[in-house]
Amino acid sequence: AQKVTQAQTEISVVEKEDVTLDCVYETRDTTYYLFWYKQPPSGELVFLIRRNSFDEQNEISGRYSWNFQKSTSSFNFTITASQVVDSAVYFCALSEARVSGAGSYQLTFGKGTKLSVIP
């Protein structure tokens, strides 16, 4: 069964500090997809990034960067120069094929990491 572990339940940083959110996953498939979502206090999940298992290239988008390492089954997320608006719960998620049949995929979420950025 697929599993996503976000070991950090809560993190607090002071504004302008860098912070890394960890994500470790387990899967039996060679083809799978990884995602990060942000959930601000309003509740809506906001998509941040999608990565497939064949693309190990790290990605940078503004202050956000992602480090994907298949060797350690990790997909970590770094926020550089954090801001108060970054305060939210961040979820890592994994999509892989279910055993139940062709075209059957399911997204499994980690428990989330609550990030608080203190001004």
Add this chain to the structure above:
Amino acid sequence: KAGVTQTPRYLIKTRGQQVTLSCSPISGHRSVSWYQQTPGQGLQFLFEYFSETQRNKGNFPGRFSGRQFSNSRSEMNVSTLELGDSALYLCASSYLDSRDTQYFGPGTRLTVL
């Protein structure tokens, strides 16, 4: 494009009642998934619909059901509500399945008294 919309945004029900939640996906998206979010269990997958058919179902009792219409809009129903059903119910749509990016609606906050 308009995002995923969910109605109502808030609901208060009492034990034993039933409730129907509605979700309109992004135009062109054919897959609609539902999730339950609680502080204790986190985000849990309920079910997924594609072309009016339930394609996947999570580990929830039969009191939880859903359907999808020909325009891809979806509804989920919870019958015989229990206190433990109090949660944020999130709907997400994607083009074909969860290999694609799922875009989430704002959720429906259900409180069962």
